[in-house]
Amino acid sequence: xxxxxxxxxxxxxxxxxxxxxxxxxxxxxxxxxxxxxxxxxxxxxxxxxxxxxxxxxxxxxxxxxxxxxxxxxxxxxxxxxxxxxxxxxxxxxxxxxxxxxxxxxxxxxxxxxxxxxxxxxxxxxxxxxxxxxxxxxxxxxxxxxxxxxxxxxxxxxxxxxxxxxxxxxxxxxxxxxxxxxxxxxxxxxxxxxxxxxxxxxxxxxxxxxxxxxxxxxxxxxxxxxxxxxxxxxxxxxxxxxxxxxxxxxxxxxxxxxxxxxxxxxxxxxxxxxxxxxxxxxxxxxx
Numbered sequence: 001x002x003x004x005x006x007x008x009x010x011x012x013x014x015x016x017x018x019x020x021x022x023x024x025x026x027x028x029x030x031x032x033x034x035x036x037x038x039x040x041x042x043x044x045x046x047x048x049x050x051x052x053x054x055x056x057x058x059x060x061x062x063x064x065x066x067x068x069x070x071x072x073x074x075x076x077x078x079x080x081x082x083x084x085x086x087x088x089x090x091x092x093x094x095x096x097x098x099x100x101x102x103x104x105x106x107x108x109x110x111x112x113x114x115x116x117x118x119x120x121x122x123x124x125x126x127x128x129x130x131x132x133x134x135x136x137x138x139x140x141x142x143x144x145x146x147x148x149x150x151x152x153x154x155x156x157x158x159x160x161x162x163x164x165x166x167x168x169x170x171x172x173x174x175x176x177x178x179x180x181x182x183x184x185x186x187x188x189x190x191x192x193x194x195x196x197x198x199x200x201x202x203x204x205x206x207x208x209x210x211x212x213x214x215x216x217x218x219x220x221x222x223x224x225x226x227x228x229x230x231x232x233x234x235x236x237x238x239x240x241x242x243x244x245x246x247x248x249x250x251x252x253x254x255x256x257x258x259x260x261x262x263x264x265x266x267x268x269x270x271x272x273x274x275x276x277x278x279x280x281x282x283x284x285x286x
Contacts, residue, residue: 003048026071030061033075068204081133085159090151091127092214097272098190101246101279102133123174123189123229128156135165146172180236187233190246191225192217223258230262239286252277
């Protein structure tokens, strides 16, 4: 079958679930993943065909999309901060907002004079997107990461290998941790922060497919992870060490107040490109 003809079928089949632009983006993502071809290639070679086996793969992807399974899980890969990452049902799909968090940290490092090699810790690493992107862009840093999920860590380790960086991964439940055993210059975390009361705002493709362990917290203790991590950071950050969080946009002021209550100063609330309160940076006093 001609790929250009299948595109018409593909768009029609998914028109009840997604808008046309989104379906087109799906088509070209699959085209690149399955055939290593881009939009321009199909435009220049409209007679491009696929065989029966390739058609079967397309039909399988189409069926999964009808179930609103995220395209990243279907392809098993995505991009974060310009880098390739493997993803599966054990890890959250990296978000653009988290790229902004990485950018904030990298920019801060550029303006800070460091006499020694930075030691960085990412808590709740998931796919490993944060520590791997940091190591790739600050190669002299000594980067560590922990997660409570063994399967998530297995994916993160593969992603470090894929991107040719060394990150020290440890299986660890941060809520059951009394001490980190080391001192760090930077601690960063994008912990679970979505309250169950906010489920109505979440699209089915996220709610039904992404790991709830990495997404949700109880309504009556939404800042559980921030409180625990702030307490550990106060003990295990070096003097003038930096703490960074991705946060629930509805709890910006509350999270700032919590971090300040642990003695941090220069606690700043940062907005994402959509104007939502999304990140916090703070400094440990000398």
